[in-house]
Amino acid sequence: MSRKTQRMERENETMASSTTTTTHSRNRSSHPEKDNLRNYSKLVKEELCLQGIERFEAIATKTVEIKESHRTNRCKRCWHDKLTRCICWHIPPLPEEQVTLPVKILVLMHYKEYLSAGNDAKLLLALLPKTAKQRSQLYVFGKRGEWEKFQDECSIDPTHTIMLWPAENALTIEGFRSQLPEDSPWRNEHKPIPERLPTLRVILLDGVYSQARSMFKTIKRRFRANNVPVPPCK
Ligand SMILES: [Zn+2]
Numbered sequence: 001m002s003r004k005t006q007r008m009e010r011e012n013e014t015m016a017s018s019t020t021t022t023t024h025s026r027n028r029s030s031h032p033e034k035d036n037l038r039n040y041s042k043l044v045k046e047e048l049c050l051q052g053i054e055r056f057e058a059i060a061t062k063t064v065e066i067k068e069s070h071r072t073n074r075c076k077r078c079w080h081d082k083l084t085r086c087i088c089w090h091i092p093p094l095p096e097e098q099v100t101l102p103v104k105i106l107v108l109m110h111y112k113e114y115l116s117a118g119n120d121a122k123l124l125l126a127l128l129p130k131t132a133k134q135r136s137q138l139y140v141f142g143k144r145g146e147w148e149k150f151q152d153e154c155s156i157d158p159t160h161t162i163m164l165w166p167a168e169n170a171l172t173i174e175g176f177r178s179q180l181p182e183d184s185p186w187r188n189e190h191k192p193i194p195e196r197l198p199t200l201r202v203i204l205l206d207g208v209y210s211q212a213r214s215m216f217k218t219i220k221r222r223f224r225a226n227n228v229p230v231p232p233c234k
Pocket residue numbers: 075076077078079080082086087088
């Protein structure tokens with residue numbers, strides 16, 4: 001078996017196993033979601049001959065579509081079975097008055113995590129109040145069109161955009177504040193007036209560590225290529 005074939009086999013296996021969120025063990029051939037993904041993955045590699053980012057986005061986009069079409073039993077908020085396992089009553093949205101600072105959470109979620117019942121970041125999205133000033137936004141990493149929207153959002157005010165990531169040069173909160181421009185209202189330690197604060201965008205990378213690291217590296221590479229400042233890490 002050639003190295004390329006071996007790699008393709010591994011990718012097939014990885015993608016198929018990533019969609020396993022059921023608690024029941026099933027025969028692989030009787031799992032329509034997996035079968036659809038496997039067939040599409042084969043098509044992308046052997047007939048469409050897509051490579052690199054095109055192949056990644058084609059498979060990711062199809063994976064999201066297949067999940068959405070097969071998991072119609074899932075609650076749209078908590079992603080558990082809406083009839084038997086919905087946990088929404090445990091997680092009421094935070095009262096509006098408790099969320100006063102203008103902070104917007106940008107969740108960049110790996111496509112393999114999307115619609116996974118065990119995912120944690122969707123709880124954060126569910127908890128934050130839905131207001132006119134949107135407090136959070138989900139971007140599915142890999143799904144076509146999502147990267148552009150994510151990058152556009154990060155480009156609005158790079159000075160007040162930060163990424164949570166344990167990088168070697170990660171900043172403390174004080175370190176981040178001290179490197180802000182002198183006139184940034186976020187530098188004022190004492191009783192900040194929310195109305196005067198510009199929105200602080202906080203990027204969360206959601207996935208297992210290898211997926212999050214891959215997203216971190218992609219942000220650095222693609223932002224630099226497009227002249228978008230890479231957000232500092234905290
Ligand atoms: Zn629910």
